[in-house]
Amino acid sequence: MIRFLASLCFVSALSAADLVITxxxxxxxxxxxxxxxxxxxxxxxxxxxxxxxxxxxxxAHRAKQxxxxxxxxxxxxxxxxxxxxxxTLLRGIADDLRLQExxxxxxFPAEAKNVSPEFVRVGTDLAVLEMLLSGTTTYTDxxxxxxxxxxxxxxxxxxxxxxxxxxxxxxxxxxxxxDALKRAESFLKxxxxxxxxxAAVAPHAIYTNxxxxxxxxxxxxxxxxxxxxxxxxxxxxxxxxxxxxxGLSPTQALEKLGVLTGRTVAxxxxxxxxxxxxxxxxxxxxxxxxxxxxxxxxxxxxxxLKLLRMDVALGLGPDGPAGSNNxxxxxxxxxxxxxxxxxxxxxxxxxxxxxxxxxxxxxxxxVLGMQKEIGSPQRSSSRPAL
Numbered sequence: 588m589i590r591f592l593a594s595l596c597f598v599s600a601l602s603a604a605d606l607v608i609t610x611x612x613x614x615x616x617x618x619x620x621x622x623x624x625x626x627x628x629x630x631x632x633x634x635x636x637x638x639x640x641x642x643x644x645x646x647a648h649r650a651k652q653x654x655x656x657x658x659x660x661x662x663x664x665x666x667x668x669x670x671x672x673x674x675t676l677l678r679g680i681a682d683d684l685r686l687q688e689x690x691x692x693x694x695f696p697a698e699a700k701n702v703s704p705e706f707v708r709v710g711t712d713l714a715v716l717e718m719l720l721s722g723t724t725t726y727t728d729x730x731x732x733x734x735x736x737x738x739x740x741x742x743x744x745x746x747x748x749x750x751x752x753x754x755x756x757x758x759x760x761x762x763x764x765x766d767a768l769k770r771a772e773s774f775l776k777x778x779x780x781x782x783x784x785x786a787a788v789a790p791h792a793i794y795t796n797x798x799x800x801x802x803x804x805x806x807x808x809x810x811x812x813x814x815x816x817x818x819x820x821x822x823x824x825x826x827x828x829x830x831x832x833x834g835l836s837p838t839q840a841l842e843k844l845g846v847l848t849g850r851t852v853a854x855x856x857x858x859x860x861x862x863x864x865x866x867x868x869x870x871x872x873x874x875x876x877x878x879x880x881x882x883x884x885x886x887x888x889x890x891x892l893k894l895l896r897m898d899v900a901l902g903l904g905p906d907g908p909a910g911s912n913n914x915x916x917x918x919x920x921x922x923x924x925x926x927x928x929x930x931x932x933x934x935x936x937x938x939x940x941x942x943x944x945x946x947x948x949x950x951x952x953x954v955l956g957m958q959k960e961i962g963s964p965q966r967s968s969s970r971p972a973l
Contacts, residue, residue, distance in 0.1 A: 604629035607650035609641045610661035616949045616963035620941060628661060633782070663962055664724025665917045666951030669816075669854040669875035669904030671730050673702070673710030675717070677909040686822050686884045689910045698731075702759035707732040711739040714908065714915060719745065721916045725951075725961055727852060727875065727904065729789040729816050731760040733774050737784045748852070748955050749774075750789025750816035753804050755796045764800040768807060775811045785814065785955075787852075792818040793837045794825055801846050809849045814956065817846070819853035819874075822886045826858040838863035847872055850956050854904065855880075856894070857887040864890065864897045873900040873954030876946070878923040880906035891928050892937060902951030917947050 606629070613626030615638060627644035629637040637644055681693040707730065718726055725746040728736055733751040740747045751771040753764055761767035771788050778786040790796045790804040808815040820826055820837045829837045838859060841847050847870040854875045859867070867874065876889050894901050903920040906912045921943040928938035952962030 604631050604636060604648040604650045606630040606652045606654065607644060607648055608654045608656070608661060609645070610656045610659040612660045613638060614660060614662040614944075616663050616945065620945075626661065662722075663948045665722045665947045666902060666955070666962060667718065667723045667726035667904055667915070667917055668852065668873065668902035668951050668954045669727055669729075669877055669906060670714070670915060671907035671909075672714035672726070672728050672736060672915075673707045673730055674907040674909040675713040675915075676701075676706060676710040677907075678913055679909075681910045682883075684884070684910065686886060686911070687824060689884065694909065698759060699757075702731055704732050704735045707735045708739055711736045712743075715740055715743040715745055717908070717915045719743065721918060723915065723917055725955075725957075727787075727816065727955060729791070729818075729854075731758055733786070734777060737774075737778055737781075737786070741781070741783050744783075746783045746785075746961065748785040748787050748814055748816070748957075749778075750787040750814070752789050752791055753796060753800060754791040755800060764796065764803075768800070768803055771804075772807060772811075775807070775813055779811070785957075786811075787814040787816050789816040790846075792821075792825070793829060793840060798844055801841070802844055805844075805846045805849060812850075814850045814852055815846070816852045817841075817854070819856055820858040820863070821855035821881075822884075823858055836860065836863055838866055842866050842870070852954060854906075855886065855889065857881055857889045859890055859894070861893070864893055864899060867894075868897045868899050871900070873902065873956070875902055875904040875954060876920075876924060877904045877906040877912070878920055878927050880904075880911040882923065882927075884911055888927055888931055891924065892932060895942075900950060900953040901946055902954035903946050921947055 607627055609627040613623040615621045623640060625641050627641040628635055629644050629648045677697055680697055681689055727748045729750040729752055731752055733749045737749050751774045753767040755764055761770055775786045778784045788804045788808040790801050805815055826836060829840055833840050851872045853872050855877055856874045874894060876891055903917055905915045905920055908915050925938045925943050929935050949962035952958040
């Protein structure tokens with residue numbers, strides 16, 4: 588049995604504890620990757636104040652409440668770096684298709700017909716339940732009516748980076764990109780300083796937005812010190828079309844436009860070359876690796892080992908729980924990410940279990956720029972060698 592530390596922040600100083608949890612093993616994900624046998628975690632309000640051997644923690648803290656799980660593993664909550672939560676209600680709508688056909692023939696029309704604030708609320712309620720049941724306590728989203736998603740997420744006690752979608756055609760919550768940008772700014776203002784919700788700006792992709800909209804999205808995110816969330820080099824078609832139109836890869840085109848200048852989370856990153864990876868590393872862009880979605884849509888295999896060698900922050904995401912992937916389980920993403928890396932490199936040691944768990948925790952926090960708050964009790968961006 589595994590218990591996850593849900594939506595908690597980490598500090599190192601000792602203090603009085605409201606709650607002490609003891610377990611057979613405590614997985615810290617600190618710089619030395621300590622696993623403490625017969626360990627304990629002390630919590631005051633919503634912050635971890637101490638972690639160590641149970642004998643020491645219980646001696647130093649008289650807790651108001653104790654939870655003892657002698658057969659459990661206690662670990663940081665998993666961090667999902669890319670999804671579209673309300674799409675739980677579109678699950679099974681279309682399978683066995685490439686991304687463009689799936690989007691244009693099925694998903695975009697279905698969303699235009701069905702998506703409303705109530706649809707989003709119900710879909711998010713289901714999504715957060717599924718994520719919590721599989722150990723995810725922080726997630727990154729890109730969808731419509733993000734203020735509704737934020738309220739449902741906060742009610743569930745989860746942490747999230749939520750991106751209000753900007754896209755170049757009429758969608759359920761905005762008729763124009765200008766309307767979507769206004770919505771995004773209202774969302775940023777509404778949730779400024781929220782302890783659980785980080786509001787973000789989410790231009791869908793380079794191929795669904797004009798250059799002007801992409802630049803306006805970056806300017807808006809930077810104005811509020813918010814993340815920008817975008818799909819990047821997900822398919823060969825995206826790369827080929829961008830090369831044909833601009834003579835540049837999507838990454839280099841976004842770099843030229845200034846879109847990568849600021850806190851950025853890029854989803855997929857399947858068709859990246861060495862120059863692209865160097866640019867992402869230089870700009871500190873976090874990448875969400877989505878192995879099950881990339882496999883299901885035959886989008887390709889992301890250059891994970893190259894990204895890690897170049898010290899690009901790399902996390903995991905299940906993508907949307909519809910045709911791109913039919914669940915939200917990060918354990919599945921860890922499993923598939925490891926197997927894909929091993930078979931691609933023809934090396935069973937290529938991406939070991941410890942690194943995969945780091946990608947689902949502390950490295951995922953680094954993707955989101957939140958490594959000082961979540962993912963590990965360390966207040967530094969743990970970067971172990973691969």
